[in-house]
Amino acid sequence: xxxxxxxxxADRSTWKVENCSxxxxxxxxxxxxxxxxxxxxxxxxxxxxxxxxxTRTTEAIVAARLRQLTDIGLFEKQPYREPGxxxxxxYLLTDxxxxxxxxxxxxxxxxxxxxxxxxxxxxxxxxxxxxxxxVIGPRTASGKNLDLExxxxxxxxxxxxxQNG
Numbered sequence: 001x002x003x004x005x006x007x008x009x010a011d012r013s014t015w016k017v018e019n020c021s022x023x024x025x026x027x028x029x030x031x032x033x034x035x036x037x038x039x040x041x042x043x044x045x046x047x048x049x050x051x052x053x054x055t056r057t058t059e060a061i062v063a064a065r066l067r068q069l070t071d072i073g074l075f076e077k078q079p080y081r082e083p084g085x086x087x088x089x090x091y092l093l094t095d096x097x098x099x100x101x102x103x104x105x106x107x108x109x110x111x112x113x114x115x116x117x118x119x120x121x122x123x124x125x126x127x128x129x130x131x132x133x134x135v136i137g138p139r140t141a142s143g144k145n146l147d148l149e150x151x152x153x154x155x156x157x158x159x160x161x162x163q164n165g
Contacts, residue, residue: 001149008155028072033057034065038104046090066091106136
């Protein structure tokens with residue numbers, strides 16, 4: 001079974017696909033290098049050289065991605081200066097960037113489950129202090145865990161209104 005569509009969305013010909021949030025997000029963050037930079041930022045990386053080294057990506061690509069991610073508000077640049085050296089910038093996640101945590105760690109969880117050997121991959125996400133595994137998945141705002149069959153997609157406002165299409 002799959003997600004169901006309710007109301008005007010049941011007729012998918014009314015959809016305004018140019019407004020698809022998934023497509024818009026992928027246009028901004030859908031490259032391998034961007035996801036690895038986001039991974040590193042969530043792991044605590046802040047400096048350009050460390051992003052390049054830890055993602056094994058060229059400096060030109062890291063510079064372009066960090067510029068793009070800063071321009072769209074996922075990172076903010078903050079100057080720092082080591083003694084005797086020139087001023088440089090570190091890149092800190094904004095709240096907008098931190099909100100990508102579930103997406104990045106959901107990809108890690110999926111990769112651990114479906115792409116790694118039986119041991120589940122090299123890293124596990126756990127609750128600090130208890131060691132309890134963290135599971136990324138769909139749940140209601142009140143915290144109820146859901147399966148795919150429990151989900152429905154509904155229109156937000158007049159997004160798929162046939163009168164406005």
